[in-house]
Amino acid sequence: MALDQIVDGLSEVSCDVLVIGGGTAGPMAALKAKLKNPKANVVLLEKANVKRSGAISMGMDGLNNAVIPGYATPEQYTKEITIANDGIVDQKAVYKYAQNCYKIIEELDSFGIRFLKNENGDYAVKKVHHIGTYVLPMPNGETVKRALYRQLRRARILISNRYMATRLLKSADGRIAGAVSVNTRTAEMLVIKAKAVILCMGAAGRLGLPTSGYMFGTYENAANSGDGYAMAYHAGAALANLECFQINPLIKDYNGPACAYVAGPFGAYTANNEGSRFIECDYWSGQMMLEFYNELLSGKGPVFLQLKHLHPDTISEIESTLHKVERPTRGLFQQGRGVDYRSESIEMHISEIGFCSGHSASGVFVDDNARTTVPGLYAAGDMASVPHNYMLGAFTNGSVAGIDAMEFADSHDFAEFDAADVVMERDRVMAPTKREDGIPPNQIEYKTRRLVNDYLQPPKVTRKYELGMRRLAEAREDMQERMIARNAHELLRALEVQSIMDCADMAAHASLYREESRWGLYHWRTDFPEKDNENWFCHTLLSKRDGKMTSEKRAVEPYVVPIADDEKDLYDKQRIRASA
Amino acid sequence: MPLASYQTSVPVVVDDAKCIADKGCTVCVDVCPLDVLRISDMTNKAYMAYDECWYCMPCEADCPTGAVTVNIPYLLR
Numbered sequence: 001m002a003l004d005q006i007v008d009g010l011s012e013v014s015c016d017v018l019v020i021g022g023g024t025a026g027p028m029a030a031l032k033a034k035l036k037n038p039k040a041n042v043v044l045l046e047k048a049n050v051k052r053s054g055a056i057s058m059g060m061d062g063l064n065n066a067v068i069p070g071y072a073t074p075e076q077y078t079k080e081i082t083i084a085n086d087g088i089v090d091q092k093a094v095y096k097y098a099q100n101c102y103k104i105i106e107e108l109d110s111f112g113i114r115f116l117k118n119e120n121g122d123y124a125v126k127k128v129h130h131i132g133t134y135v136l137p138m139p140n141g142e143t144v145k146r147a148l149y150r151q152l153r154r155a156r157i158l159i160s161n162r163y164m165a166t167r168l169l170k171s172a173d174g175r176i177a178g179a180v181s182v183n184t185r186t187a188e189m190l191v192i193k194a195k196a197v198i199l200c201m202g203a204a205g206r207l208g209l210p211t212s213g214y215m216f217g218t219y220e221n222a223a224n225s226g227d228g229y230a231m232a233y234h235a236g237a238a239l240a241n242l243e244c245f246q247i248n249p250l251i252k253d254y255n256g257p258a259c260a261y262v263a264g265p266f267g268a269y270t271a272n273n274e275g276s277r278f279i280e281c282d283y284w285s286g287q288m289m290l291e292f293y294n295e296l297l298s299g300k301g302p303v304f305l306q307l308k309h310l311h312p313d314t315i316s317e318i319e320s321t322l323h324k325v326e327r328p329t330r331g332l333f334q335q336g337r338g339v340d341y342r343s344e345s346i347e348m349h350i351s352e353i354g355f356c357s358g359h360s361a362s363g364v365f366v367d368d369n370a371r372t373t374v375p376g377l378y379a380a381g382d383m384a385s386v387p388h389n390y391m392l393g394a395f396t397n398g399s400v401a402g403i404d405a406m407e408f409a410d411s412h413d414f415a416e417f418d419a420a421d422v423v424m425e426r427d428r429v430m431a432p433t434k435r436e437d438g439i440p441p442n443q444i445e446y447k448t449r450r451l452v453n454d455y456l457q458p459p460k461v462t463r464k465y466e467l468g469m470r471r472l473a474e475a476r477e478d479m480q481e482r483m484i485a486r487n488a489h490e491l492l493r494a495l496e497v498q499s500i501m502d503c504a505d506m507a508a509h510a511s512l513y514r515e516e517s518r519w520g521l522y523h524w525r526t527d528f529p530e531k532d533n534e535n536w537f538c539h540t541l542l543s544k545r546d547g548k549m550t551s552e553k554r555a556v557e558p559y560v561v562p563i564a565d566d567e568k569d570l571y572d573k574q575r576i577r578a579s580a
Numbered sequence: 581m582p583l584a585s586y587q588t589s590v591p592v593v594v595d596d597a598k599c600i601a602d603k604g605c606t607v608c609v610d611v612c613p614l615d616v617l618r619i620s621d622m623t624n625k626a627y628m629a630y631d632e633c634w635y636c637m638p639c640e641a642d643c644p645t646g647a648v649t650v651n652i653p654y655l656l657r
Binding site: 002003004048049052053054057058162184212214215216217221223253255327328329332333336337437438439440484489492493 | 583634652
């Protein structure tokens with residue numbers, strides 16, 4: 001098979017701004033950078049193909065966090081996300097998002113992406129969150145990627161598909177200098193010098209193993225193997241609150257959203273096996289997931305999304321959305337099982353763990369300008385630490401990153417990296433191709449992710465974590481000494497396993513550091529079952545120092561929008577109480 | 581340790597009669613996020629070379645002749 005044959009090669013190119021990851025945040029970052037300075041060179045590097053990559057590969061049903069004048073205010077949204085995230089939020093970035101996102105909606109509208117309007121011509125925003133109203137359906141949501149791609153072509157962004165970035169390059173004084181990448185079909189290496197780099201590489205979604213046992217049946221796009229988290233870590237950037245795992249309520253086995261954000265506003269709800277509601281609100285928070293988990297184990301499970309009480313026309317409307325965008329094979333899956341929403345509820349389960357600030361708060365630490373702690377390095381979207389970001393957050397913060405990165409590039413020259421770093425990286429990347437005999441990447445990956453499930457999945461038990469870290473260290477040794485890749489495609493998987501292993505280590509390290517329980521199920525430590533605001537009302541930042549993984553506390557920035565004492569625990573009251 | 585290959589039933593099926601990969605089309609191979617489709621050296625038609633599927637649909641949706649069908653992977657069906 002000529003396509004995957006390993007070709008020996010190394011070339012070098014340069015650009016002003018390098019955007020890595022062409023899913024959601026990446027295209028917007030590249031576009032904004034280019035529009036900021038049309039004379040500059042902007043390269044968009046993508047492991048798959050920008051036309052169909054990332055979480056919105058098949059589009060999206062709507063915006064989950066639209067702050068639209070007349071329906072919600074930036075203050076209200078900032079307050080809601082602060083409470084939903086248990087107070088550990090630097091509000092400045094969330095507030096800036098809330099102020100800017102309406103402009104981005106108008107811009108997306110000008111790209112040809114439509115948003116649902118009512119008979120008066122106003123946006124038809126729906127309520128899903130606990131307090132405010134932020135969900136806006138997208139009637140032609142399946143066309144999002146196509147619309148973005150048109151803009152990229154028009155702006156003459158240089159797109160390089162099928163290149164996987166493996167490590168960032170820095171100068172001696174710590175500034176970003178570019179990235180090393182490898183062609184996923186030939187294994188040829190490409191060094192890209194850049195004045196500024198924006199990481200938009202998505203969630204770490206291939207961390208836990210789905211209960212189906214199918215390695216690629218993940219909630220997140222299975223291409224999102226956490227490469228951005230690993231690269232940021234090795235470049236010395238700080239990563240925030242990684243112990244705040246992503247865990248989502250999903251269609252059992254299919255492992256995609258059911259999806260309460262679509263069906264909820266029509267009257268659907270989450271129910272137990274008795275047909276009773278048990279949670280106040282279907283918005284995905286750690287507190288809600290804890291109640292979901294408790295219900296599953298209580299004997300009152302399974303848990304279902306209940307639709308059958310709705311009018312058949314309403315069900316058809318919901319169905320047409322669920323089976324057309326985001327995960328269109330949901331229809332095929334239900335058909336295969338003979339499940340008709342009109343007569344049967346949708347069985348749900350809990351997803352594998354991952355990192356994703358898009359739904360929780362685990363991401364590369366960024367400020368309100370999308371800057372990481374490494375000068376010239378930016379991050380946006382699911383992998384950057386602005387919490388509960390979703391798609392609109394990726395677009396909005398991608399836009400912020402693109403503009404700021406181009407300003408940085410315009411005022412700096414190329415930083416010089418050490419050529420020895422490239423040689424070392426080439427040796428690391430190619431090592432699995434040099435062995436005659438060994439263990440294939442799929443086995444190392446399966447074992448690593450099985451260990452993640454066995455030892456790291458909440459509830460988090462200190463002793464289990466210690467054992468898990470020992471087992472992971474053994475698997476890492478196998479990965480470093482014995483992993484074999486016989487063609488370029490296997491090399492791609494071999495490199496992804498290394499990201500997954502790094503993320504597993506970071507998940508364990510960050511979880512042991514925070515000695516309290518917070519964010520409901522996301523960080524439930526049985527040895528420290530209570531929330532401890534006195535000692536742990538802070539971010540945790542994980543980073544690589546002198547080759548070692550370290551964690552430290554970082555104070556939460558003073559709030560821009562104050563939260564009253566009686567509002568702080570609104571998301572803690574998720575369980576429906578029996579009333580007389 | 582020596583390697584063995586084991587059998588797996590793959591979710592993406594290509595109808596050779598409709599597939600025009602032999603005329604130069606590579607759309608499904610190009611768009612796949614997991615890069616699991618290839619053109620066969622023997623038949624010059626597209627096929628699923630690696631069982632690493634997110635059952636996401638771009639290959640089926642973008643195929644110009646309707647030759648590609650995505651099924652749910654057996655393990656989670």
